[in-house]
Structure formats: structure tokens, C-alpha cells
Amino acid sequence: MARYLITGANGFCGRHLAELLSNGDDEVYGISRSIPDILTISHPTVIYEQCNLIDHTSVFNILKKIKPECIFHLAAESSVASSWKSPINIMNNNVISQINIFEALRELELPTRIVIAGSSEEYGLINESDLPVNEKCCFNPLSTYAVSKVSQDMLAYQYYKSYNMDIVRVRSFNLTGPGRPPTYALSSFAHQIAQIEKNKSKNVISVGNLDVKRDYTDVRDAVKGYYKVALNAKPGTVYNLCSGKAYSLRDLLNILISLSTAELSIEIDYSKHRPSDLPVMQGDNTKIKSEIGWMPEIEIHKTLSDLLNYWRNYLV
Known part of the structure; x- marks a missing residue:
């Protein structure tokens, strides 16, 4: 039995991941700035806690209390459109929150595995001759949101290399499915x-x-991918999560x-x-299929x- 923690548990992916993890015998915790009643009703076996990831003390205290064996770091301001209107908010939410998690884990000396949810937006401006894009592609971000996700990605790599932290990265391409907010x-x-x-x-x-044209994956397939990466990936690795279409x-x-x-x-x-x-x-999912054994199952x-x-x- 493992102890999992989902950040952004009230978000689109967080809710679907909680649904997946709560079907087993593991301990599952979810944190978010707010916990609506529908979450506790929908997933009664998940333990929800409020936490402001921008506040280091709040992050430290929740990690000290839960001592998770694995964190799925899904919390982020994820709208490309809104990043044009509030770039400072995007950078603060997406970058500072992740640093707070890393630093709290270091201070507590917890050997926690961390799965970082990245984005295909990191790749940015790509020549069509380079498609489908694989994990070795350079970053050419075209929005503040994309820059924030590049920052998260590179911070994850840096903390893995500098402090030997058990961090793996997943660059998700476009996700959709039941529960997606209508802003997408x-x-x-x-x-x-x-x-x-x-x-x-x-x-x-x-x-x-x-x-x-975009590479879409069903969110229910995607959270299975996050879970398989958590179980099977080597520290420091990075994977595209996409349909390949x-x-x-x-x-x-x-x-x-x-x-x-x-x-x-x-x-x-x-x-x-x-x-x-x-x-x-369009993404290349060869690596995650061959190394992790994940592939999308739900047809568009x-x-x-x-x-x-x-x-x-x-x-x-």
C-alpha cells in the first residue's frame, strides 16, 4: 500500500486521478486551495486538505503531516489564454509553488517520488518537418504559460541533478474529456x-x-499514464504523453x-x-509506450x- 498526494486535486486532471487512485487500497490525499463538497462526496476514500502552494510554511506543514511516498504535482494555472492577461500570476503560481514543494521535501528529508505534469506548450514553435515532436526537441515557448512550464521542467531536472531527488517529468499534450472547463x-x-x-x-x-491541429488525449487515459510513470519510470526521465495524432x-x-x-x-x-x-x-509517444507500457485506449x-x-x- 502506497501513500499518494495529488496537488491541484480540485482541478480537471486531479479529479480524474483521484477517481483512479481511490479504486485501490492505497492511501490517497488531495490538496487544493479550496475543497468543494462535491470532491468529498465523489471520492469519499480520498483525504482532502486545503493548502496554498504559494506559501512555503503551508506546504512544509502539509508535507510533514502526510509524508507522501509519491506526489503527483498537477496544480498549475493551465490556461494559455489567461496567461496573456495575467503573466505575473501564471509565473508565481506555476514556478514558486513547485519550488516550495521541492524545498519542503529537502528540509524534511523525505525520499518522495514526484511526478511533474508538464506541457507540450513547452516545445512551442516547431517546424512541421520536425513533427511528431519527441522529448529531445528544443524549447521555443510562445506564451507566458509555456515559459512557466519550461521553468517547472528545468527546475525538476535541476533538483534531480543537484540533490538526487526522485523526480520524473511528463509533458502532456492537449487533454480533454468529461469535466474539462468550458474555457478550453x-x-x-x-x-x-x-x-x-x-x-x-x-x-x-x-x-x-x-x-x-492538435494532439488530443482523453484525460482518463492521461491519468493512467501519470500512474504508470509513477510506478515504472527511472528518476530524472521525461516522457511525452500524447496520442501521436x-x-x-x-x-x-x-x-x-x-x-x-x-x-x-x-x-x-x-x-x-x-x-x-x-x-x-503533434507528439511522438514512442518512448512512453516502449519504456512505460502506456498507450491511449479511448477513441476520440x-x-x-x-x-x-x-x-x-x-x-x-
Whole structure:
């Protein structure tokens, strides 16, 4: 039996990881700035604690209390769009919180394994000739969010090398699935369709740039990947977590529309376009498949269907 700690337990990935881990006999703890009642109801075997990761004393005290054998560090401000509006907030939340965890573990002398959740945004501007991108690719970040994740990634490597800490890194490409907030493209599309079906809005789906192509993985597959990495990865290693396929947002929107019986039209909102954006991002998952034994299992049509049904059930 192991003792796991999930940071960002109230987040999209955190909730799905808690669901996965709580099905076993392990001790599972979750920390977040706020703990809504729905978390304790949904996962009654998970022990939830409030913790402000920006505050070193708060982090030190919670780690001293729990003494986790493995930390899944998922907590982060994860919106690329919001990073254009609040770059200082993004850097503080994503970088300082991770340093606080590392320093508290060093002070407590805990031999904890730490799985750091990175992002494909770290790779940034990539020539299409270099796709699919593997773990050896250089970083060319195009947003403050991406810079913050590069900082987390490099800090993880530095603490592993400098202090021999048991740290592994996972660079997740785009994740989606039930529970994804509507601030993200696919969930926004599904949310709008569900609203239209329930006559809560006019029959128009507002979209941004549909011409980009992204590598999507179902969040339920992704958290299985985090877990397998925690069990099997060597300290200091890094893995892409991705489907290995590039999907056009336009094609994925058309799949969602095909799942609805409502009459729908599309309207482009140019305010949703980013100051800089990648035309294509596709990952190479060869390393995680061969070394860890993980590969995605949930087909994209099911992911989109489950996402749309999530919003249909959520909206009353």
C-alpha cells in the first residue's frame, strides 16, 4: 500500500486521478486551495486538505503531516489564454509553488517520488518537418504559460541533478474529456451545443481559430499514464504523453455537431484568436509506450461523445 498526494486535486486532471487512485487500497490525499463538497462526496476514500502552494510554511506543514511516498504535482494555472492577461500570476503560481514543494521535501528529508505534469506548450514553435515532436526537441515557448512550464521542467531536472531527488517529468499534450472547463476549445464547443439543445442560447457556436491541429488525449487515459510513470519510470526521465495524432479543431467540432440533432451554425469570434499560435502540434509517444507500457485506449469519438453528454447532464 502506497501513500499518494495529488496537488491541484480540485482541478480537471486531479479529479480524474483521484477517481483512479481511490479504486485501490492505497492511501490517497488531495490538496487544493479550496475543497468543494462535491470532491468529498465523489471520492469519499480520498483525504482532502486545503493548502496554498504559494506559501512555503503551508506546504512544509502539509508535507510533514502526510509524508507522501509519491506526489503527483498537477496544480498549475493551465490556461494559455489567461496567461496573456495575467503573466505575473501564471509565473508565481506555476514556478514558486513547485519550488516550495521541492524545498519542503529537502528540509524534511523525505525520499518522495514526484511526478511533474508538464506541457507540450513547452516545445512551442516547431517546424512541421520536425513533427511528431519527441522529448529531445528544443524549447521555443510562445506564451507566458509555456515559459512557466519550461521553468517547472528545468527546475525538476535541476533538483534531480543537484540533490538526487526522485523526480520524473511528463509533458502532456492537449487533454480533454468529461469535466474539462468550458474555457478550453473542445469543451467550449460541447458546452455551447448543450446550451443550444436546452434552448438556453441561440443556435450559434462561437469559435476561435479552427484551422489549428492538435494532439488530443482523453484525460482518463492521461491519468493512467501519470500512474504508470509513477510506478515504472527511472528518476530524472521525461516522457511525452500524447496520442501521436494531430486533429484539426474544425474536424473535431464537426464530430460534436454530428452528435447533436439541433440546427447549428458557426460564428468566428476573432477575440478568441491568440497573439501567437501554433498551426500544428503533434507528439511522438514512442518512448512512453516502449519504456512505460502506456498507450491511449479511448477513441476520440467516444471522448467527444462523453464530453458532450457531460455538459448535457450538467446543465439543468
